[in-house]
Amino acid sequence: AQTVTQSQPEMSVQEAETVTLSCTYDTSESDYYLFWYKQPPSRQMILVIRQEAYKQQNATENRFSVNFQKAAKSFSLKISDSQLGDAAMYFCAYRTNNDMRFGAGTRLTVKP
Amino acid sequence: DAGVIQSPRHEVTEMGQEVTLRCKPISGHDYLFWYRQTMMRGLELLIYFNNNVPIDDSGMPEDRFSAKMPNASFSTLKIQPSEPRDSAVYFCASTLGGLFGNTIYFGEGSWLTVV
Numbered sequence: 001a002q003t004v005t006q007s008q009p010e011m012s013v014q015e016a017e018t019v020t021l022s023c024t025y026d027t028s029e030s031d032y033y034l035f036w037y038k039q040p041p042s043r044q045m046i047l048v049i050r051q052e053a054y055k056q057q058n059a060t061e062n063r064f065s066v067n068f069q070k071a072a073k074s075f076s077l078k079i080s081d082s083q084l085g086d087a088a089m090y091f092c093a094y095r096t097n098n099d100m101r102f103g104a105g106t107r108l109t110v111k112p
Numbered sequence: 113d114a115g116v117i118q119s120p121r122h123e124v125t126e127m128g129q130e131v132t133l134r135c136k137p138i139s140g141h142d143y144l145f146w147y148r149q150t151m152m153r154g155l156e157l158l159i160y161f162n163n164n165v166p167i168d169d170s171g172m173p174e175d176r177f178s179a180k181m182p183n184a185s186f187s188t189l190k191i192q193p194s195e196p197r198d199s200a201v202y203f204c205a206s207t208l209g210g211l212f213g214n215t216i217y218f219g220e221g222s223w224l225t226v227v
Contacts (some may be wrong), residue, residue: 009215033151035154037154037155039216042157043145043157043160043168044156044157044171045147045154045155045156045157046154047154047155089215089216091216098122098223099220100149100201100203100220100221101218101220102216102218104215104217105215105216
């Protein structure tokens with residue numbers, strides 16, 4: 001079965017510093033999407049960044065970027081210049097045409 | 113534990129028909145969430161319950177959608193009448209405790225197609 005693993009239950013970063021959240025996944029598919037979602041206390045799920053597996057170039061969205069290593073099935077999220085508002089739970093997810101799986105989440109704390 | 117169990121896994125229905133999606137949360141969890149996932153809008157929170165009581169249903173798109181949680185081990189999301197724009201993956205998720213940072217466990221989703 002396809003799985004998504006986030007090995008860091010909790011991470012902490014100093015404001016303005018950089019932090020990397022790790023995610024690995026397991027799939028036999030060649031075509032899929034990978035996502036990072038941010039979940040604040042409101043329980044909404046906010047899409048942070050998305051990566052298509054067929055694209056070699058790493059996706060970036062302002063201060064957020066990913067390191068996508070397809071052969072290693074790794075999809076880490078880098079947050080640069082961390083802000084207090086970045087504090088949240090972060091979920092890594094994987095999707096094919098007929099399956100979607102989520103990691104267990106990483107709780108990010110940002111220290112002022 | 114079997115995890116969060118959703119049914120049906122896949123459903124294809126005609127416009128105008130009633131659709132009922134079901135969810136069994138992890139035993140002992142006191143929060144249950146319903147999310148809808150589309151590639152266009154991402155993952156939207158529709159509604160969540162705490163101890164079987166709806167807490168926030170502001171994400172429910174319109175009166176065609178309704179959700180119930182008659183007991184701690186079962187919830188339903190109903191769409192009546194269904195429309196093609198309701199086609200999406202509907203996820204149920206559960207967690208224990210309301211503290212920020214508790215992990216949320218997702219079901220495998222109900223893949224709905226309305227034609």
